Amino acid sequence: MNTIKVDHLGAEKCVTGSCHLVRFSETGKRDVNILVDCGKAQGRDPELPISEFPVAPSKVDYLFLTHAHIDHIGRVPDLIEAGFDGEIICTHPTKALLGPMLKDALSFTGRGKRKIQSIEQTIDALSWGFEYGQVFTLKRGIQFRLGNVGHILGSCFIRFSFPQDDEVYRIIFSGDLGCKNTPILPDPEPPESCDLLVLESTYGDRLHEGRAQRIEALERCVQNALADGGLIYIPAFSLGRTQELIYELDRIGVRVPVFIDSPLGLEITKMYSRMEDFWDQDAKALKARGDHPIDFKHLYAVARFREHKQLMAFQGPGIIIAGSGMCSGGRIVDHLEAGLGDPKNDIVFVGYQAKGTLGRRIIDGKEPIQAKVHVLSGYSAHADQSTLVGWVASMDPPRGEIRLVHGEGRARKALANAIGAKNIKY
Numbered sequence: 001m002n003t004i005k006v007d008h009l010g011a012e013k014c015v016t017g018s019c020h021l022v023r024f025s026e027t028g029k030r031d032v033n034i035l036v037d038c039g040k041a042q043g044r045d046p047e048l049p050i051s052e053f054p055v056a057p058s059k060v061d062y063l064f065l066t067h068a069h070i071d072h073i074g075r076v077p078d079l080i081e082a083g084f085d086g087e088i089i090c091t092h093p094t095k096a097l098l099g100p101m102l103k104d105a106l107s108f109t110g111r112g113k114r115k116i117q118s119i120e121q122t123i124d125a126l127s128w129g130f131e132y133g134q135v136f137t138l139k140r141g142i143q144f145r146l147g148n149v150g151h152i153l154g155s156c157f158i159r160f161s162f163p164q165d166d167e168v169y170r171i172i173f174s175g176d177l178g179c180k181n182t183p184i185l186p187d188p189e190p191p192e193s194c195d196l197l198v199l200e201s202t203y204g205d206r207l208h209e210g211r212a213q214r215i216e217a218l219e220r221c222v223q224n225a226l227a228d229g230g231l232i233y234i235p236a237f238s239l240g241r242t243q244e245l246i247y248e249l250d251r252i253g254v255r256v257p258v259f260i261d262s263p264l265g266l267e268i269t270k271m272y273s274r275m276e277d278f279w280d281q282d283a284k285a286l287k288a289r290g291d292h293p294i295d296f297k298h299l300y301a302v303a304r305f306r307e308h309k310q311l312m313a314f315q316g317p318g319i320i321i322a323g324s325g326m327c328s329g330g331r332i333v334d335h336l337e338a339g340l341g342d343p344k345n346d347i348v349f350v351g352y353q354a355k356g357t358l359g360r361r362i363i364d365g366k367e368p369i370q371a372k373v374h375v376l377s378g379y380s381a382h383a384d385q386s387t388l389v390g391w392v393a394s395m396d397p398p399r400g401e402i403r404l405v406h407g408e409g410r411a412r413k414a415l416a417n418a419i420g421a422k423n424i425k426y
């Protein structure tokens, strides 16, 4: 008799720190332990110490990564230091993004250069990129398939099939589900049937604006904000949001300088540019017409710290895109400290702001600032309620149990009601 146990070690009732454990037990044999993501919690979200994981890292056979955002991969170095030496499995683009993403994250942890290098080499040696859409077999006949979810470059859902007597038990981890019509990336692929769906619910209680409305909203916002000649600050994740913004600012044809003040954001933009095979049809068509989808005349790279210092003296008009996305560190903090006291300036939020972060406090009006604050929700890389409900509905029957994770209480409850399934936990 085989048993399968799924535990949520992180992001069960909040949005960051994703980590799930699947234990596959067969009588008389050692368990096969699979972790899905090992992310860092942000803001006030809880984080279970690795030493308290139900399974020691050295006993984890496989670590699957749904995508390369830090709240899904940020604790991979800690896991390795705690003894993990199994295989890391992800898509090819995620494998390519792991290096720069973790290198950047590691540089803030106080580890020495040598230590960082050795962790990077270990991650590179343990990780393997796989194709979307194909079925691969692990030990004991466990199979998996990675499906595209259009959240960021390389993002995927994972469908496992575990042999059980004469049948199979199938589990899908949605990872972070993207929106339809996301710039550069294809729409989320419909999931196949499964016995257990572990589904994210970040925006389970919200509806985003459509792509056309949100481009209009961005255009209006940019025009109004620049009318007085000031600066627009856009805090953005280096991975995903930055490239999306470049794409859409290119489409609306901005005529003021746009600065990407982020060495990591620039490196990842180059990767997005290189990996054309993973673009959607629109982006490919633009390129074929001679208009590169994520490059334009007024776009400036600010890589070196010296250049960042020079940019600090710039008065505008212009747009500054910098990390971190929730203003919890990085170069954006310097800009905000320098510019939020000036009513000519504007800050535009285009991403989720977790509780306890500076971004959330600014939105909630808890910071004494003079600059104007705008929130453009259509820019989320996460599916809204209707896309989440539609994705579940597109699944082949029979549909088994659904567990909602990766969302605050209100979002999980609203999404559970909207899905309306009987067998749903939230």
Ligand SMILES: [Zn+2]
Residues within 6 Å of the ligand: 067, 069, 072, 151, 176
């Ligand atoms: Zn993500």
